[in-house]
Amino acid sequence: MPRSLPSAMAASDPADPVNAGRSAADQVFHGILAALEARSLVPGQRLVEADLATQFAVGRNSVREGLQRLVAEGLAEQPPHRSATIRRLSEQETLDVLDVAERMTGLLARSAARGARDPARAPALPAALAALARAHEANDDAAFSDARRQFYRALLRMSANRELARLFPSIQMPIVHAQYRIPGLAALRLADYGRIADAVLRGDAEAADAAGMAHVGRVRAALLARPETP
Missing domain, CATH: 1.20.120.530 (GntR ligand-binding domain-like)
Structure with missing residues (x-):
């Protein structure tokens, strides 16, 4: 079962001018990066859309957009008809x-x-x-x-x-x-x-x-x- 993200990582930081004005999809993307840094997510771990929607308090479409960005930037992988996973590096x-x-x-x-x-x-x-x-x-x-x-x-x-x-x-x-x-x-x-x-x-x-x-x-x-x- 996927681990939950820390609550502090499930929202954007409104005091951060570099990241101000993030969309819901951005919150998912950056929250997952923060969770990797904290090792509450690990390479090879599944990213389940329903769980992420609950943890980040965003809609499923925003979760999908965030995951698509992770995949596009090489941070996650998404085989056809399967959940995305955090990429594992050789x-x-x-x-x-x-x-x-x-x-x-x-x-x-x-x-x-x-x-x-x-x-x-x-x-x-x-x-x-x-x-x-x-x-x-x-x-x-x-x-x-x-x-x-x-x-x-x-x-x-x-x-x-x-x-x-x-x-x-x-x-x-x-x-x-x-x-x-x-x-x-x-x-x-x-x-x-x-x-x-x-x-x-x-x-x-x-x-x-x-x-x-x-x-x-x-x-x-x-x-x-x-x-x-x-």
Whole structure:
């Protein structure tokens, strides 16, 4: 039986200007991404329309639209006459995703550094870092995941690049993190996000780009070095 999505993930975030004005189908799409990040959904799991309609408090047509977008962006698969399932990545597909994420994260950090000249956009980034540090100290995985989303939202706000805001959420990193258990990932993220934020807030686009790419490179190295699951 499919697991239920956390209630906090079953609705859009009205306080998030990057995601403001989402349709019901968008709520389904982004809620499923959030659930993957929190590992309440896992690769290979069925996505049942009736259950999702109840969990997101939307109509079945909106659920279908959200699922169609997941399939179109390679995050889910839907065989004929069967329920959609979260896509499971092969190791090569995982490495391909990381290659794309590496370039995109560098580009996002570079673009955010250019936007750091606007003082109205900058405060959200230190606030997200502080939330990450608190969640890590408390060993609170859910709070850490939420703070991580805040961190990337802050970068997207600083970037003010609409194409990045459209494309960045479609990278299949949520599947990677749901499918693989990477030892020490939270500590790695916290340290790397600090380096990215430092370069961004200094307005150093080159250093921010390098820090963003280096972060994904370290995630790749940690994934490849992980112990094999029995």
